[in-house]
Amino acid sequence: MxxxxxxxxxxxxxxxxxxxxxxxxxxxxxxxxxxxxKRQPIAPSDLSNLVLLSxxxxxxxxxxxxxxxxxxxxxxxxxxxxxxxxxxxxxxMGVTAAAIAATVFSQRKxxxxxxxxxxxxxxxxxxxxxxxxxxxxxxxxxxxxTELPWAIDLFGAARHPTQIYDTLAAGLILAILxxxxxxxxxxxxRLFFTFLALTSASRIFLEAFHATGPSVLEGWRVNQIxxxxxxxxxxxxLRNPKESKSR
Amino acid sequence: xxRLIEKRFNLLAVGLLLIGGIWIAxxxxxxxxxxxxxxxxxxxxLAPDFTLESFSGESVTxxxxxxxxxxxxxWASWCLPCRAEMPAIxxxxxxxxxxxxxVLAINMxxxxxxxxxxxxxxxxxxxxxxxxxxDGKVAALYRLRALPSSYFxxxxxxxxxxxxxxxxxxxxxxxxxxxxxxxxK
Numbered sequence: 001m002x003x004x005x006x007x008x009x010x011x012x013x014x015x016x017x018x019x020x021x022x023x024x025x026x027x028x029x030x031x032x033x034x035x036x037x038k039r040q041p042i043a044p045s046d047l048s049n050l051v052l053l054s055x056x057x058x059x060x061x062x063x064x065x066x067x068x069x070x071x072x073x074x075x076x077x078x079x080x081x082x083x084x085x086x087x088x089x090x091x092x093m094g095v096t097a098a099a100i101a102a103t104v105f106s107q108r109k110x111x112x113x114x115x116x117x118x119x120x121x122x123x124x125x126x127x128x129x130x131x132x133x134x135x136x137x138x139x140x141x142x143x144x145x146t147e148l149p150w151a152i153d154l155f156g157a158a159r160h161p162t163q164i165y166d167t168l169a170a171g172l173i174l175a176i177l178x179x180x181x182x183x184x185x186x187x188x189x190r191l192f193f194t195f196l197a198l199t200s201a202s203r204i205f206l207e208a209f210h211a212t213g214p215s216v217l218e219g220w221r222v223n224q225i226x227x228x229x230x231x232x233x234x235x236x237x238l239r240n241p242k243e244s245k246s247r
Numbered sequence: 248x249x250r251l252i253e254k255r256f257n258l259l260a261v262g263l264l265l266i267g268g269i270w271i272a273x274x275x276x277x278x279x280x281x282x283x284x285x286x287x288x289x290x291x292x293l294a295p296d297f298t299l300e301s302f303s304g305e306s307v308t309x310x311x312x313x314x315x316x317x318x319x320x321x322w323a324s325w326c327l328p329c330r331a332e333m334p335a336i337x338x339x340x341x342x343x344x345x346x347x348x349x350v351l352a353i354n355m356x357x358x359x360x361x362x363x364x365x366x367x368x369x370x371x372x373x374x375x376x377x378x379x380x381x382d383g384k385v386a387a388l389y390r391l392r393a394l395p396s397s398y399f400x401x402x403x404x405x406x407x408x409x410x411x412x413x414x415x416x417x418x419x420x421x422x423x424x425x426x427x428x429x430x431x432k
Contacts (some may be wrong), residue, residue, distance in 0.1 A: 073421035080418035155287035208274030
């Protein structure tokens with residue numbers, strides 16, 4: 001666990017730093033994938049603009065969502081609407097807004113959504129790795145107590161090193177997809193939905209070792225159920241790949 | 248996809264979903280099974296208990312405040328983000344204290360100067376309890392990594408959020424306190 005890097009009076013949040021590094025590495029890989037495709041379906045500038053626009057709209061949407069949830073919290077100081085504090089963001093609203101922005105941008109540029117998703121897959125896979133690394137730094141997403149020899153001593157108990165399991169799984173998925181990228185025909189969404197299927201399968205398996213996360217009814221883990229649904233959708237789509245139109 | 252490959256893919260997909268479903272059922276948790284009984288300075292755990300004295304020598308024990316949402320703020324007079332966020336903490340305290348909200352501002356006296364800490368409290372006209380961690384006991388208990396560090400504790404004594412570093416602004420403080428108050432209803 002290494003949540004903060006203290007330099008003098010400045011406390012740098014390590015999880016945020018890891019996510020930013022992931023964004024940079026992921027975008028580089030996606031740009032490389034776009035450049036490697038024979039027909040150059042997406043110009044590097046279009047890809048950068050798409051990611052930047054999605055990020056910007058995502059952050060604005062996340063702040064808007066947070067204000068909707070806690071309007072009275074901003075009454076004391078309305079300037080806090082412009083605060084740079086990441087704690088004042090609603091992640092789900094942010095993801096939704098970013099997805100809408102990416103879809104609108106793609107349509108305006110005449111890019112097929114399945115093609116955009118394929119090109120963005122390396123970015124998503126790297127962000128997945130950096131997300132779990134950020135959990136390792138912050139200490140969130142810790143595991144259930146265990147007596148296994150590789151357990152780590154965390155928060156007063158020997159626990160499953162779930163953040164390490166998750167990082168390794170996400171890293172393996174990234175490695176497999178990157179090295180096998182040549183065997184995917186880009187533009188049909190197969191690379192993206194394969195990433196989604198592998199990621200959701202790993203979530204179903206690894207969530208069982210987590211001590212965190214919501215559960216419903218008789219102890220069913222919500223994250224596993226969502227992952228199962230995503231896995232089913234991904235497998236269904238991979239079975240029926242739609243031909244897409246590229247630019 | 249040729250017919251044979253499609254058939255194999257379908258079999259694999261159904262098998263994968265079936266195994267996934269069985270694994271999900273097998274890894275269900277017992278109700279309340281994920282709750283953390285032990286104390287640790289981390290979200291989801293019981294806030295580590297302590298007893299400290301204020302400037303006037305009055306003793307305050309965290310466990311005695313069970314039933315009220317609490318913000319534990321670790322600070323020092325030389326810490327610039329602490330100076331920046333303390334007025335916001337005071338304003339949020341003024342707004343929510345009638346609903347049971349309490350602030351415990353713990354001065355890291357081992358790394359600070361008692362007179363400077365006193366002057367800091369007077370400068371910002373702080374009205375919530377100021378406690379003195381003279382021997383660094385709370386700093387060790389909460390594994391202090393950076394100043395300021397803040398812990399939002401619900402009425403059951405469970406830490407619901409941790410903010411390391413700062414400054415926190417009013418909106419962040421107010422929204423976290425509202426979440427604690429809402430959860431306590």
